Amino acid sequence: MDLQSLQSVAPPGQFPEPERSGVYRAIRQRRDIREFRDDPIDETTLARLIQAAHHGPSVGFMQPWDFIVVRDMERRRQVKALFERERQAAACFYDEPRRSAYLALKLEGILESPVNLCVTCDPTRAEVVLGRNSMPETDVYSTCCAVQNLWLAARSEGIGVGWVSILKLPQLRQILGIPHHIVPVAYLCMGHPRDFPEEPLLQTAGWRQRLPLEQLVHFDDWDNTAGGDSWPELQDALYTCTIQRS
């Protein structure tokens, strides 16, 4: 096989190897970070991460997102107090020993991280949004995809991101002056992490395990999880495929 035919095997838009594996490495090594060093994020890097989010996909090219960069300690103390109240309330839903295990987990780095970032969604950004008529919720879906862009780009920069979802929206709006019609989608803590753990904290802590992928794949119809005669290759591949571990 000559070089010409070897090259024709790779799809034309495929990235060359170090770039392609960089994407999978970011996906594999991204973690929800809750322990931060206190040195700041370089401002150019922070701007680049927000730019990465801004290049997320959006329904009808709506770009419904806004970004509130929060460094002010007084506002962050208020967010932390809100988190603490919600965390205590959530603990009531667990019985012992799960409750103590829950309360022992470190779940955020609101005050320790050098910067917080609230990513919001404005459902009113455009009057009629192409593609949003049948599924209005695609505006917040777009915003989530933007967050994931930022999260993966941050991983490639060695920057840790932790998503704090133990917050109530009305109070969060009040602390950051967000209008009622704007949806705060993600409240993120960002900074240089103490480390990037190999596996998710909740897996290491024995809280939950990663589900076997082959249990989650259906073939043509929800009820067909067995695959069958026409799906052997994909089924084999699902059992054996791994994305880069380290």
Place this chain on the structure above:
Amino acid sequence: MDLQSLQSVAPPGQFPEPERSGVYRAIRQRRDIREFRDDPIDETTLARLIQAAHHGPSVGFMQPWDFIVVRDMERRRQVKALFERERQAAACFYDEPRRSAYLALKLEGILESPVNLCVTCDPTRAEVVLGRNSMPETDVYSTCCAVQNLWLAARSEGIGVGWVSILKLPQLRQILGIPHHIVPVAYLCMGHPRDFPEEPLLQTAGWRQRLPLEQLVHFDDWDNTAGGDSWPELQDALYTCTIQRS
């Protein structure tokens, strides 16, 4: 400056250059694809893309997603008919000449693409989900992040992905046999694209333009978009930063 001190400048978790730029390239060059070649996706690649989605972040490590791989043409014809009906209905919300412009856009590749993938969210996957008490919607948020993982990994493989949101959920559930309590989050068309356009189709078609990033960033409080004395560096960086264009 010796090598030691040079190395100490880069954050410890930062990827080496070709890998880091691969992540930004995927973010910059990802497109919503609607025109496909008809050759199939290699099954190992498809499995790897689903695996990439499965490594998305999820609230409380809930992993609420399922994946329905749809190759059956009869079901896809039904999805296409559903899309057509919704597309016509959505056209009613535009006046001319916008209406004709809308109807002239190619918005999906349901039948031409070699495979469709429906990514769903199961809100009942775990009884009490850590971190989901205050914001129950974080289950679908997690699923969207998983979709974005798949989308970026696909771009690095030269595989195109198009998200079809012009569908109604009850009918889609019926076509694919999805139980009522499961939320179909994304219906994706996947395959080798005719090309990866440089800019989003809706931008090229003059439908909407990319918003200037600096309009979307707020400082400590929603009402502070001007920044001010304590934010000059970040503001400068927001104006000037770009992520790789090609």
